[in-house]
């Protein structure tokens with residue numbers, strides 16, 4: 001099944017403030033794309049647009065073989081969510097109903113989609129290293145953080161979705177559990193031939209699983225490309241700063257440097273000019289006057305100059 | 309100098325700490341790393357006087373610690389640590405008055421933690437970024453002239469671009485005020501940034517399994533648990549290549565199993581029958597440069613190394 005996703009000129013607003021502005025991004029069929037950025041940069045808002053969630057002010061989210069999520073009515077969205085697009089929400093480890101067993105919640109999900117047979121949950125759970133009978137008979141509090149996250153992935157895929165969105169799937173987990181979840185994501189993605197979007201603030205997570213990466217800042221995608229390329233050769237000054245700020249395990253300690261300033265919030269994102277300029281070490285006059293266009297996968301006036 | 313000797317603590321079903329020894333020199337830094345559930349938070353809370361312990365002793369310069377006020381806990385969540393209904397000025401006023409400090413000290417402390425007093429004093433916590441809030445929490449801890457800051461995952465909720473700034477602040481406070489730091493983290497690389505000359509303690513199921521200078525342990529871990537932990541750290545493919553000996557534990561952690569020998573034996577890729585017989589004690593068996601608790605210590609290269 002061919003199910004890539006094309007996001008074009010997408011703007012999503014809260015009130016009249018854009019949390020995502022004029023974003024275009026293609027998720028190639030069968031790839032894992034990482035969406036990385038700091039808190040408030042608009043990652044979750046962008047990811048939710050794949051479910052056709054409200055607030056889309058302009059632009060489109062086209063899923064191959066399904067249609068434009070931004071134009072669908074409620075009934076059509078309900079049918080597509082879960083069945084075509086599996087979504088693991090941020091903090092999913094706390095989003096199970098504490099009063100119902102996992103198995104009961106699975107039956108409820110199936111019923112709401114008019115599906116009778118959910119035996120597909122068993123091989124999925126087993127594939128992720130869990131004992132299906134034990135998990136389905138458990139309540140949320142009886143499962144560890146890593147187990148809950150795997151249950152979340154099972155819920156996202158049990159109706160045979162082909163597009164999988166994972167929002168911060170490892171954020172509350174320790175390193176060993178995180179490595180285990182990332183391994184599962186890689187395997188399930190490959191087994192099922194999914195198109196996967198993984199949202200994270202952690203460049204390391206993207207580096208481990210995603211073949212492509214998009215870097216978000218202040219509601220814009222400022223750079224995208226193959227993960228290895230972007231890590232080895234970041235072109236946008238924000239991408240460079242973000243990578244430089246990662247504490248490193250080896251080498252001199254002072255190679256890593258904090259990025260000066262703080263990330264903007266919805267109210268402080270400048271309406272004109274480049275959203276990164278306040279923290280940018282190479283800003284020029286044009287940066288306060290004009291928003292840089294995405295040219296050759298990077299949106300920066302300084303990079304545009306040298307490329308031309 | 310702050311010292312813990314043979315600290316044990318049991319909760320109903322779990323033995324959270326099984327006899328932990330540690331020494332924090334004045335102005336020094338000591339880091340604890342380990343999977344979640346290994347007892348790190350419990351140890352930090354015991355040292356801060358917020359939790360009782362069953363056996364063992366806590367000493368300040370050789371004398372039992374009676375006054376825990378100079379040991380201040382900074383925990384993970386700067387969002388819940390500050391009263392949302394009070395301004396930063398109000399938050400700092402009471403603890404300063406209690407210590408008999410004039411209110412002007414608030415400005416001094418805020419500047420010390422890298423905040424502009426004229427900006428933050430009149431604001432409420434929700435008007436500040438996570439990084440700024442954590443600095444306020446640190447400033448509040450400093451109002452009581454602390455000897456030790458217990459930083460429990462203190463940067464894990466802070467934006468990546470700001471983490472190094474908070475870590476540098478902790479290092480600075482050690483150097484300028486002689487404050488000691490007990491640094492608890494699951495993000496090993498950050499431990500180097502509060503003090504690479506400090507000691508790293510690797511804790512597993514309530515026991516210290518490896519201990520030595522941070523860079524010694526990172527460069528040549530000898531305990532398979534440490535090796536699994538370090539192997540799980542994401543590799544920045546493109547910038548780094550994985551260590552050649554990267555390891556994964558055989559099994560997930562199961563706290564319900566109480567092994568009779570080495571606690572890590574059921575998960576250890578190198579376990580031998582001898583390992584199931586006796587519980588190894590922390591030593592330098594095999595002439596290693598660091599202390600470890602393994603019958604068959606072997607140096608392995610598991611940490612990623614820079615590409616090229």
Ligand SMILES: Nc1ncnc2c1ncn2[C@@H]1O[C@H](COP(=O)(O)OP(=O)(O)O)[C@@H](O)[C@H]1O
Pocket residue numbers: 014015019037038039040041042043044045046265266267
């Ligand atoms: N429901 C909402 N109402 C108003 N503002 C929101 C809402 N959800 C998110 N925001 C704001 O939109 C911006 C982007 O948020 P989000 O997409 O959650 O970012 P991220 O996932 O990168 O942390 C933030 O400034 C956030 O405060």
Ligand SMILES: Nc1ncnc2c1ncn2[C@@H]1O[C@H](COP(=O)(O)OP(=O)(O)O)[C@@H](O)[C@H]1O
Pocket residue numbers: 319320322323324342343344345346347348349350351563
């Ligand atoms: N108040 C408590 N009551 C019962 N069990 C607890 C309590 N606090 C911690 N534990 C248990 O003690 C063990 C160690 O927990 P903790 O110190 O929080 O570990 P870490 O900080 O390394 O994740 C865990 O098994 C945890 O479930």
Ligand SMILES: [Mg+2]
Pocket residue numbers: 043044045090167
């Ligand atoms: Mg988010």
Ligand SMILES: [Mg+2]
Pocket residue numbers: 348349350
């Ligand atoms: Mg903890």
